[in-house]
Each structure stands twice: as C-alpha cells, then as structure tokens.
Amino acid sequence: MAELVYRPVVGLAHTLFKAWDLKIDCKGWENIPRTGGAVLVSNHISYLDFIFNGLAARPQKRLVRFMAKESVFRHKISGPLMRSMKHIPVDRSQGEKAYAHALASLRSGEIVGIFPEATISRSFTLKTFKSGAARLAQEAGVPLVPMAVWGTQRLWTKGHPRNFKRSHIPVTIRVGEAIQAPKDKYAGAITRHLRDRVQELLEAAQRAYPVRPTGPQDTWWVPAHLGGTAPTPEEVRAAEAR
Template sequence: MAELVYPPVIVLARSVFRALGIRFTVEGSEHIPAEGGAVLASNHVSYLDFTFCGLVARPQKRLVRFMCKESVFEQPVAGQLMRGMHHIPVDRSAGAAALSHAVRALKEGEIVGLFPEATISRSYTLKEFKSGAARMAAEADVPIVPMAIWGGQRIYTKARKPDLGRGKAVMLKAGEAFRPEPGADPMATTAELHRRVDALLHELQDRYPQEPTDDADRWWLPVERGGTAPTPERAKELDAAAVAATAQKRREKLQKKKR
C-alpha cells in the first residue's frame, strides 16, 4: 500500500523527540520479523506509547499499524493522519469489526500493534490483559512479539499535565516472538503473553537510568518500587469511576439531542 503519510510523520516525531532531548534505549528489534505479519503487544503507561513503540520496528524497516480507540479517528486532523497511516479504529462497544480488520491486515503481512491492557495503567504495573492479541494471532497464524515500555509516563500520562522538560529517558524492549499452537486456548496464550511482558517490564524498571529528583517526583514509580503511584486496587477504582463519568456524559449528551 502507498505510504504517503507515515514516513513524514515519523520524521516529524523524531524531530520533536530530539527537541525534547528524550534519551531512548531501544532493544530487541531483531525479534521483529523482517517480513510477514506479527502482533506487537506492549504494556501501556502513557498517551505517547503508540508513538514510541513503533521505534522498535524501524531497524527492520517495518511500520506498525496500531489499534486505537475510534474517538481518535473522529478528530479532524488526528483522524486524517491515523487513516493515512492505516491504523485500525476500535469501537469498544463493537470490537468484532476491529478484530476482523486487524486479522485481515495480519494476513496481508502487516505488523499490528496493540495494548492488551486496553487502557493506561495508573499504577504503572501490569493490569489484566484482554485476549484480543491471542485471538487475532491464532486466526491469522502469525507470531506475537511481546514488548515493554518504561519512562513515557514521565512525559504525558493519565491524570497528569504534560511535562515537556528535556532529557527524560524512555526504554523500549521487544522480547522473543512466540506463536500460539493450533487450537491453543486463547486465555492460556494471553497468560503467557502477560508473563513475558511483565518480565520485560520488570527488567526495564530495574535498569532505568534515572531516579526521582525528590519525594514529590516519586509519582511515576509503582508503590512496590517506593513510588507514590496509585496501588493497583486504587487504580482499578479510579478507572471504574472514569468509565462511569464517561457513560454519564454520553447519556447527558443524548438527552440534549432529544430535546
């Protein structure tokens, strides 16, 4: 397919990254297939993850088609860019269409990226995984490449204002690909994917080169690492409250339209 939008966007993104002085560590690119379809599945800590995660595939000269919530495609400028880069819209109330779209792309030899947690982890620990990655990999008969990202939450994440200060470190690592066995239980494959991503995430956290500057700067670390991020239990409560608030806004919007 013609790539008129994606390459210029990559050039622009890299210019922005340089301007921000982001210190990237990118590892495991050799695990990205040089050709053919694959599912790239990562943890999710920031709004910029899909922009960062694609860097792992660049040494193999591959582009990643990310699955993103449909509302992004409805925005005038962002929507045009997302469609131009052939990313995949996801309507969470009707996920079958997105799954079929992703499987088709995989069978056509594309790399499809997704975040099995579905939403950003407020605790910065790994949440439960949805089974979509396992299901689409099995249906398309392609491997899954687990990966982890760490540090992006310090730049722009949920419930925090963007911090564009220079010099923050962002680490990315892809792990060894694995292929679901024919007829494998998707929940078992999902559990194995979770285990692999969790191991990669802990490795990056162990090697992260920067420490909090003071106690107030410990917000981006999980509680288990001496940080002040919400506990997983508290994060789940906050997520539930956010979902309820969004649903209420939708109901109010519908009521206004009916008047």
C-alpha cells in the same frame, strides 16, 4: 504502496525526540520480524506509547498498524492522520468489525500493534490482558511479539500535565522474542504466557532505567511496589468503581 503520510510522521517524531533530547534505549528490536504479519503487544502507561512501540520497529523498516479507540479517528487533527497511516479504529460496541480489520491486515503481512490492557494503567503496573491479541495471532497464523516501555509516563499520561519541554527524559524499550500462537492451544493460556513475558520485559526495562526520582515531589511516576507514590492497582480499581 507508498506511505505518503506514515513515514514523514515517523521522521517528524524522530526529529522531536532529538529536540526534546530524549534518551532512548531500545534493545531487542531485532526480534521484530523483517517480513510477514505479527502482533506487537505492549504495556500501556502513556498516551505516547504507540509512538515508541513504532520506533522499535524502525530498524527493521516496518510500520505498525495500531488498534486505537474510535474517538481518536473522529478528532479533527488526529483523525486524518490515523486514517492516512492505516491504523485500525476500535468501536467497542462493534468489536467484531475492528477484529476483522486487524485480521485482514495480519493476513496481508502487516504488523498490528495492540495494548491488551485496553486502557492506560494509572498504577504503571500491568493490568489484566484481554485475549484478543492471542486470538488474532492464532487465526492469522502469525507470532506475538512482546515488548515493554518505561519512562513514557513522565512525558504524558492520565492525570498529569504533559512534559514536552527539553527535559532529557530517558525512555527504555525492551522487545522480547516472538511467541508462537498455535491454533490448537487455548487462547487464555497463550494470553497468560504473553502477560508473564511482558512483565519480565517491563521489570528489565525498570532495572535498566538510568534515573531515580529527584525528590519527594518526583515519585509520582514510580509504582507503589517500587517505593513510589503512584496509586496501587487496588486504589485505581476503587477510584474507577466510584
């Protein structure tokens, strides 16, 4: 079936990246399967992560159907685009509907993109992973493909203004080898292994990142444990509780 919207949108995004002169370093894209279903799993630090996750699949000529909160599909601009690109709406009060939609997509040979942290991490560290990705992979009989992005928080994230000017910001993407999800294995154990693998990829992306903060006012995007001024996970939890 022709992708009358998705492929042009991917082309537009690629043009914008060139206009912004983003320095994109993507390694491991060959781990994304050329055919068949798979669950693509990533950390979540920016509103734009799904674009870069999808970009990693471009060399394999794959399109990723992302699970996203239902409110995005109600927006007058993003809604028609999300529906046309066959992304999957998630209404948390009716989670079983989104699960069934994602499962059908996987069984039909699609790649489904999931952020198992559910929300953007304000500390830029990994939060707890929900088990839905593992359960979907088990039930559909498809692999999990772990990946990590770094630098996207400098473009647009929670609590900070967007930076869409020609800023030469590097974005580092690392895709890991597929993880199998046998049906006879506990989903929680698969999820823990998956999170460990994403953590390894995140650390690899951070090590490969070519720039460091330029001064005291530019440390907000660096996690506290790496010497930055981003809030710690404990501080984020306390703020959310308040």
